[in-house]
Amino acid sequence: MDFTLSEEQLMIQQAAKDFAQTELLPGVIERDETQKFPEELRKKMGELGFLGMMVNEKYGGSGLDTLSYVLAMEELSKVDASASVMVSVNNSLVCWGLETFGTESQKEKYLTRLSTGEVIGAFCLSEPEAGSDATSQKTTAIDNGDHYTLNGTKNWITNGSSAEVFLVIAQTHVEKGHKGINALIVEKGMEGFEIGPKENKLGIRGSDTHSLIFNDVKVPKENRIGEDGFGFKFAMKTLAGGRIGIAAQALGIAAGAYELALKYSKVRKSFGTEIANHQAIAFKLADMHTKIQAARNLVYQAACDKDTGKDYSLSGAMAKLYASEVAMETAVEAVQIHGGNGYVKEYHVERLMRDAKITQIYEGTSEIQKIVISRSIIKD
Ligand code: CAA
Ligand code: FAD
Secondary structure, three states: OOOOOOHHHHHHHHHHOOOOHHHHHHHHHHHHHHHHOOOHHHHHHHOOOOOOOOOOOHHHHOOOOOOHHHHHHHHHHHOOOOHHHHHHHHHHHHHHHHHHHHOOHHHHHHHHHOOOOOOOOOOOEEOOOOOOOOOOOOEEEEEEEOEEEEEEEEEEEEEEOOOEEEEEEEOOOOOHHHEEEEEEEEEEEOEEEEEEEEEEOOOOOOOEEEEEEEEEEEEEEHHHHOOOOOOHHHHHHHHHHOOOOOOHHHHHHHHHHHHHHHHHHHOOEEEEHHHHHHHHHHHHHHHHHHHHHHHHHHHHHHHHHHOOOOOOOHHHHHHHHHHHHHHHHHHHHHHOOHHHHHHHHHOOOOHHHHHHHOOOOOOOHHHHHHHHHHHHHHHH
16 A cells, blocks of 8 residues: 655644644643643634544535544644544544434534534443443433433543533433444533533543433434434444544554654763663664554554545554554653653653553453454454
């Protein structure tokens, strides 16, 4: 596969790099400590088009391909994975899900506001008893004629308190199992919809993660996405693309940690020479560089599969599995290369190490990616 980037793709990559350096880097340590992400910064990401990258221009998006999106995700994630998870959820779960499966009136009502960053969205599948085992939904959406009555709890929802639009997966026909699940558009402020306290996390601390509680929330029927019972398929199809975004996030974290480690190893001296001259350090850098390039190839391949209309659930799962393992490994080694400095916040690598871990957990753990991959190759 030829991954020569077009002029436009190079421009987007550079724009994301510039934004990450000038706007994200200055406050990244503070956001990690305070667990707050300023609304103005999110609005700036919207104004620059990062929140609706693949959405058709007709709905306020940038109309770009998936490869451009992963290039931007990689650059943003090198500096701030809390910002990039917001970008990933809004682009590949919320906007893509709505644009691909929503009705025209749903798109008019929600998509333009989401793709321009006027508001952001959340994707709500996980529950206390339904994480990896996503078909075990306990949240119910009972059909009451012109509306659904929503009851239950969602866990770990990214953008939980900052989002205005929530795509909520819930069980309508229990007897039909996963074929009786629906996806509903829920708005912040609907009566009976409560947002739980913010989770105090290991990493991506600038991203707001909350549980959501639904007590008899009336959701109009016109807010259902797709046919009755399409909700689980909706979630799976949407997540297949979402995983490419998280794979790109993992790639960015790995590349960011590697770049810092390489730079540091060329200035830090021990035993009369730069530490990069010690083979133990040089070989770590060689391993990092090689694995990052391999991860990048998998991520680009998955993006190109999506752009060329090929099936991308296998390539997306492989990209996420591998890139997230590389992110974790690379970030740990980057801390090691920094020695004691690696353990303090100012050098950024300890944060990248904490942020890397989540990429092995959300949008399907590494074990779940292996289930998706193995089922696909065995079936074929
Ligand atoms: N596309 C379309 N349909 C799909 C599909 C896909 N990629 N994957 C599965 N399906 C369909 C299956 O075909 C099946 O439908 P039929 O019975 O009609 O054929 C149905 O979904 C159920 O599939 P399985 O029988 O394979 O279901 P399972 O119970 O064995 O579980 C699983 C499959 C892949 C493990 C799934 O439960 C899963 O992906 N779990 C992980 C959940 C996850 O990724 N959560 C992420 C939450 S969002 C998030 O995390 C965001 C964030 O952090 C930022
Ligand atoms: P479990 O499913 O309980 O898994 C526990 C362990 O068992 C894992 O190692 C898992 O891999 C392993 N395991 C489980 N089943 C199997 C099996 N069959 N074979 C082998 N191993 C298995 N969810 C959303 O819906 N929306 C969001 O926006 C969102 N954002 C998140 C943000 C953060 C910061 C976090 C931490 C989570 C987020 N999640 C979100 C939830 C996330 O997707 C789940 O945490 C994840 O899918 C795992 O589910 P679980 O936590 O219930 O773990």
